[in-house]
Amino acid sequence: MARVIVDVMLKPEILDPQGQAIARALPRLGFDGVTGVRQGKRFEVELEGPADEAALAEVRKIAETLLANPVIEDFTLHVE
Amino acid sequence: MARVIVDVMLKPEILDPQGQAIARALPRLGFDGVTGVRQGKRFEVELEGPADEAALAEVRKIAETLLANPVIEDFTLHVE
Amino acid sequence: MSTDSVKRAEQTPDEPQPYAELGMKQDEYLRVREILGRRPTSSELAIYSVMWSEHCSYKSSKVHLRQFAAKAPASDALLVGMGENAGVVEVGDGWAVTFKIESHNHPSYVEPHQGAATGVGGIVRDIMSMGARPVAVMDTLRFGPADAPDTRRVLPGVVGGIGFYGNCLGLPNIGGEVVFDDCYIGNPLVNALCVGVLRKDQIKLATAPGPGNQVILFGARTGPDGIGGASVLASATFDEESAAKRPSVQVGDPFMEKLLIECCLELFAADVVVGIQDLGAAGVSCATTELAAKGTGGMTVRLDAVPLRDETLRPEEILMSESQERMMAVVTPANVAAFMEICRKWDVPATVIGEVTDVTPEEAARGGRLIMTWHGETIVDLPPRTAADEGPVYDRPFSEPLTQAALNEDAPDRLARPTDLRAALLQLLGAPNIASKEWVTSQYDRYVRGNTVLATPADSGMIRIADVVPGLPGDGPGPDGVTTRGIALATDGNGRYARLDPYAGAQLALAEAYRNVATGGARPLAVTNCLNFGSPEDPEVMWQFAEAVRGLADACKTLGVPVTGGNVSFYNQTGSTAINPTPVVGVLGVIDDVSHRVRPGFTEPGARVVLLGETDAEFGGSEWAHVAHGHLGGLPPAVRLESERLLAEVLVEAAASGLLSGSHDLSDGGLGVALAEACLIGGYGCRVILPGTADAFTELFSESTARALVAVRPGSWDRFAELCAKRGVPACALGETGGESLVVEEVLEIPLTELRTTYEGTLPAIFA
Amino acid sequence: MSSARVGVITFPGSLDDRDAARAVGLAGAVPVPLWHDDHDLKAVDAVVLPGGFSYGDYLRGGAIARFAPVMTELIPAARAGLPVLGICNGFQILCEAHLLPGALPRNGTLHFVCRDQRMRIENNSTAWTSDYAKDQEVVIPIKHGEGRYVADAATLDALERGGLVVARYLGENPNGAMNDIAGISNEAGNIVGLMPHPEHAVEELIGAPGTDGLGFFTSILKKLVNA
């Protein structure tokens, strides 16, 4: 049993209103020193078997086809 | 300029309808071998200065008060 | 890890049990021992502690709520009265309607988004369990002051949660309330209403008849949701590790609920359900004991068959779990396969967990016999009626608050009257309680299902009961589903009025909701209510409660509208300070032909603006006293039930005859606010003259009840005046609609643009 | 009533499917229910993908629905010219399935928004808009939390230059959509995706005031009858 993490973030050129709203709120809450925030998604994918080559390839395919929308999002993948 | 990543996940005992919906869809898409999916949030926080002790403490506070809802979510934090 | 079986309980009679931590009084615990003739197992203790809680047993309110049935007016429409999951009323053409309102106050304070969301989910399942298709929801909300920091946390979360759940579920939100008052700081009220429709011969009840019938749990898996209490049991009876942190917050899955709705409707249509019950508070404990209690009294349940989200759950936790989106059905063995097939179609997990059994006469006399096993061991063996129906009943002491007399003597007469009525009107119009609630309502889908006749900002929501899609069957089975009928719903409640006089306050809430329903052209038919109060252990709160129930029951009798159900929420207080008593009343009305509905406001130029009803100087608990002086004292406006009844008759008949192009009731803020709102909502200004029976301030801002403002279509005045005269309803023509301003001659003139800026600016400025 | 048959697909979590069927029927065509789990388009002449939250839409609007069995039939059929209208969630599904370009992430306001929206029908040469006058102004409800149309510069440019923007918001942009885009079509004009809900503006009495949405359904009927 292994766990693969897929991180999905909006492409840099796509406006991220959620991240922006957070960044805007920070100074009001007394937090300075943050120049920007971006919000994305994190998926924990639990595998039945080990995170071998074949399994990773499968998760990559899941990420590509389902977890991320390649039109607006990038993803990265790592084993935990 | 440093970047701190805050990962926010629902506490393990809290129902994650989002992850469930994905996990249920996978077999239908021809993906087997996944036993569970949990969906959380990932924040990229850009700092003005370096990610020193003080800055990390500040980001931790931001995570606690704004990025995560401590009633139902846990978060972890790391420097990228 | 050993299981606390019945056998073990018999062998260890003196083992200490954590009943107090579970909220049970010692005499309640002793009563359980007496019923069972031994100490309860920890699972039995779990069942009794939740079933005998205030929330499930109504132990403090029962003695008062009986008045709703005792004083109920004779009504042919009532098909199912109080005591079921929701009441059902007949509305004609073979159709029936079921509706109910319920509170989710505390969870919404702890976690506003999920708390409010699961509040909607819970009430929707109540409606489903009557055999109905849910068709609309409403939400009535109370918060601390709009600009209080905590309100900025709670309100957006609550509104987001209600929208998230209702929108994703596909139920139009057709109305509600948003009220701000200091007394709700730290104690917001979130009351959700759902209404459903069904063919009158398809009512389902929570009952488990027929020995041999199978008990099926379907919907979401059971997880450790909302079982803070159960961990007490686990840790007391077992080892440390099972005392794992259990969340007190439940997370809703509206998608699963949508599947459940469609699945249930298909199950009902296929006629494969004998009895059905939703799982709300007290989950499996409640569903099994109540189903068994209303059936043969006998049931066996294999608790280890319950599908779990978390395999470490102990039986006590399964019994107490409040996991959402679950239902329980009783099905004949012959129909199980068909039942399962429909669940599969909708991707709804379903599991047989038990069976209805026969009981011996002796067992029946004891209250039936419910047996639960856990991996072969018997862990529950109790008479279900003792848990479901025979809980403790308290006739708690009550006494009028010591401060009540002084409060009532502090009449608003002493308050300085404004000299600038224009400014006074603008101030009221921009006050958070009056100002446009669009910031809230625009987050709710009000159109889904395509039957919404009236929704925000109308005085009442209105839904077409059934439509026929050309080429597709109607929503109801068969061609007899055709009907032009609609239903209207309004909820109201004024905590300030109720604080000044809980008896009158409850009646005023009813009167306003009743009037609002009639305003749209519907005939008021039946009532639901949600009684939000402080601690019943405080005699002064108990007095407020007793007075409110008495007032509501009396007024329902006078108006001829029965209470069909409702909900009580106690312990709404911060420290020892209770909220204002807040009875929220929902009224259901019927309109024979929805095309006769009257829209809110001035929708055409050249209509005659008419004030119906009588105006006295009544400012106790008024919005003006609140906004201009922060004052609460004196007495609320007089209750005029007979006038309300006659007014409603006029409104309904005028609507059916097509005499009105707009209609709006008078309530908070009086005539001045009603005029401004009618202009803004309808889009036309008006030019009016005050009747001159009192001073202009009184005529503009008094909150006398049994009044409404209507726009009589050109050429319809004579017929309308006759209609009013026949019933003795005072009708005063004030002027005419049209133009770009609100003009009250010799008093004020305000352009609609200025009114709009004031009215629409308040909430976005605070929350956007 | 004509014999033109317009399918309306129901996914788990579809909400406005009955509403879409009603609109099809009111326009005079025959609504045909289609089921997500069937590899069967029942030989319909056109298809509506209705609004709602298919599969809960927890991941992204339309992300899971696009893989439904019925979609494996619909995608090639649409490419081959079958008229398809995607409303709201249906529009999201069309984008996810790459039948239309771009994407529909979360509204810029971060709020779900339900309101009667003024907009302009800019392209009346599609299968679904021929009954409108060019640049006709209409009021049709919107109700969505994820409807901010985005696409890369080249795609936007192609849409604008090809006249493929079907409808554009007027007044305040409700969701931050690029170029105020409310709906687009493919080049052939058979596939149209819209955030607004024309099926909620087809009866005077019900839903939004007016019947400005009916044109989408009468357009397709006319096209099918004249075909």
Ligand SMILES: Nc1ncnc2c1ncn2[C@@H]1O[C@H](COP(=O)(O)OP(=O)(O)O)[C@@H](O)[C@H]1O
């Ligand atoms: N304020 C009230 N007025 C009338 N009936 C009430 C009131 N409060 C509760 N009831 C009735 O008592 C019964 C039990 O209520 P409740 O426990 O809320 O039902 P459920 O468990 O189905 O949600 C219901 O029939 C409900 O309608």
Ligand SMILES: [Mg+2]
């Ligand atoms: Mg119930």
